[in-house]
Amino acid sequence: MPRVPSAAATRVGSQIAFFRTRRGMTQDQLAVTSDIDSSNIRSYESGRAMMNVHSLIRIAEALHVEPGDLLEGVTSDMFPATQRRTG
Template sequence: MSSTPSDAARLLGSRIRDERQRVAINQMELAELAGLHFTNLGKIERGQANPSLHTILRIAGALNMNPATLLDGMTADMLPDRPHKVTVADLIRAREQGTVDPDRA
């Protein structure tokens, strides 16, 4: 994980915190329900941790919500250390235009 918090991590954490507060439970209660340590949940809510897929699913399950709701609208552009800005659509378009050598792509 990058040491710089990403926009995606901050947005995910904010969504989790908002839902937790909406259902009126504290971090310790949600952490217990999700099988996490409350300090880890706190880091996630502050956008300081990059939770695994399993952790996101545990949190969403504990909040009785669709995990897609937590990730809705997020894109790779929200990551600070994205190595490539080219997408598969860009690559296909370049191949069709003959500007990319298919053996090097």
């Protein structure tokens, strides 16, 4: 299944980039610290992909922030309709 970019992925990615640069880390350093491939870090930060919960927690730990800090401002309407659940 192809990756579907979303406003949520873009928002989370910008939060990751914000906290990473605030800590003075490169994408490669974040990749090593979080044990996530650097190509995935680049995809997350650019909003091309949304990580799973486990990866979100590993990135938050590497950045010394709470996972919720990376989700700040994300709402359900930021996901494509195919990913939203009704009822």
